[in-house]
Amino acid sequence: MKGYRKYFLNKLGWFLITFVCAFLLNFILPRLMPGDPVAAIVSRLAQGMSNTAGVQAIYEQYSTLFGTNKSIPEQFIIYVGNVARGDFGFSFSQYPRTVADVIKSSIMWTIALQFPAIIVGWIIGNSLGALAAYLKGGFDKALMPLSIFISNFPPFGMAVIMMVIFGVNLKWFPTSGGYGFDLIPSFTWEFVWSAIVHYQLPFWSIVLIAIGGQAIGMRSMAIYELNADYVKYSRFMGIKDRKIVGYVFRNAMLPQITGLALSIGTMVGGALVAEIIFSYPGLGSTILTAVRGQDYPLISATTLIITMMVLIANFLIEILYGFIDPRIKAAQSD
């Protein structure tokens, strides 16, 4: 455990640095853009208001709320203070709900959907890719073009097709929402069952997309490892095939874990759009409502939360990787 300390501290340092940078970007990017966001908001709110003094009053109220009448560094301090308290202000499109409230009600849906889907997709994809590399022949010939095709299919396209086949035509699963429209979230059997049924289509469409990409990566890694010298050497030594395959896949797996850490951001992006297709009550749909309602505080907060989730997931995978890869342990004991 002791040997890992340097590795963990290094990773933790990176995590903090990226976090700060992401936070800064989230703050600066919208403010770099031309135009006054408050003016845009006011013109939307004050539609049909002919009283200039009234419009002026609204404008001033919102400038104080966002602090746009202060200098950028001051705004930043206010922003940091607010975020630290979990206060993202009010949502425009869903006023009088606060942004924190909107996000609180959607974040669990996203985590419960995407986290298992990506993990399951990763596991199935890697197993299939490894099998394809090992078995070769017909299985490989059939699986590879299919995986390439699926992984190139846009995530939203997979969602639409799954929905049309299983939701609209076969009517096996409901086509939209996270639970029955006539239910209120609660821990009753009826609600839980309804949530499970609504879960299937979004879940499997995300899984399918993940499988394709992972299978291709794993296959080429495994082929590369199977041709490595240590495999030939082990064969000459008379080590059983099964044992060699174990070594090979362990080695081929390691880059795949790093790959997962690096691609998790892209996967989440695709999955968010898939959520929108199914009107799943997660963060994806929240972004959509925010964009449609020109809800500036909600967008800013949602993007921050998603970035945070991706960074944390990334950090956790890196930590896990530290335990799995023996080279890291070896490097620490030098």
Next chain:
Amino acid sequence: MKHTLQQIFRSGKFVFGFSIFVGIVLIVLIYPLVIKDKPLDIVAQGTFFEPGIYVSVYDSLNATPYTLLLDDAAAKRLESRLPEEDSLAMKEWLVAAGVPDAEIDTTNTAKLLEQWVNNFDSKKNLPGMTNAKRNYYIRLNNSLSGLLSTEGAVLARKNPQTGALEQVKIVNQTDYVNVSQVSNVRILPLGTDNFGRDVLTEIVHAAKVSLQIGLLAGLIATLIGLTLGLLAGYIGGMVDDIITFITNLFIVIPSFVLLILISFSIGQDKRGATTIAVVIGLTSWVWTARAVRSQVISLRNRDHVNLSKLSGHSIFHIILTDILPYIASYVVMALILQISSGILAEAGLSILGLGPRTTEFPTLGLMMNWALVYQAHVLGKWWAYMPVLVTIALITFSMNLMNTGLDQVFNPALRD
């Protein structure tokens, strides 16, 4: 160079992907030359017209009629006027009224109608039938009257003076027109979309714009990535540290989030297709930079590079002649991937409602967005979204195939 190209075109995967891609590009270029309609012209009043050939009813009345005596014409006409559920309902009534089940054949419309005319009585009260159901049968019966008549339809024109209708022409049941003689026929191979626009014309133009967005985004991303990768890899030291730091940052910060944030901040008015392409390019260079850097590092201390250094060539010259040729294959592959992911990124953004603002040309993402907003997928209007999906998938699939093909040519370990 020639040898490499030969080798590439011997790879089945590459050739297959390449032909799909060239096919798409050719269609995109040639179609607008033949059919000059504007992609966003609204041709239909109403949403989601089915794919098919639309013949002007008015013009076909004025076209020369031909008499064709076809045996099954009457039966076909009946069938199209009598939907299956109605004929099943008729059977239900007849059975309840005492006609033996075995005698009724719902597929034989003429016989069914005959039985119906003989037996139906609107005053008859069947046990267990609700009032609504009885009214339904009365309506059905009314709509059936005249179905069996063999007379033609009368065309009349209003007399401008008296306002009375005067018979002009009788259209017989055996009258036919030749479609090529009807002056107005519009073929809508993929129907119309939610706004009543010709989907095929729209999709061809959309594919063109999306390809342009992808190309521009890919070029920008590859250029930035290549420059940073070369600088970091070749110069090393402080420059390398800074660039690696930035790359490592942006590799974990999801580019999708940055895209959303930037596109939203730009605002609806300033978001053109070019802007979107530039934004996508600016957020997706990271992978290229990283990979180019590691390749350049492995090249940096090769003998030929050292020799070049000793000969006193400038850094620019060394990079151009001693390093670039070695990573060119990789850069091309990265560019192909960037183009396809750029197209996907545009589509994703458009679905979120952050797509390019458009007045003349649609993009594939926007078309998808319109179809989704108008619930085409739930309503079963496949022609509004399926062609878009297939086009996107074909483009990205062909590009990835080319990429895999190139990969196998340049990395012998991956060959089958």
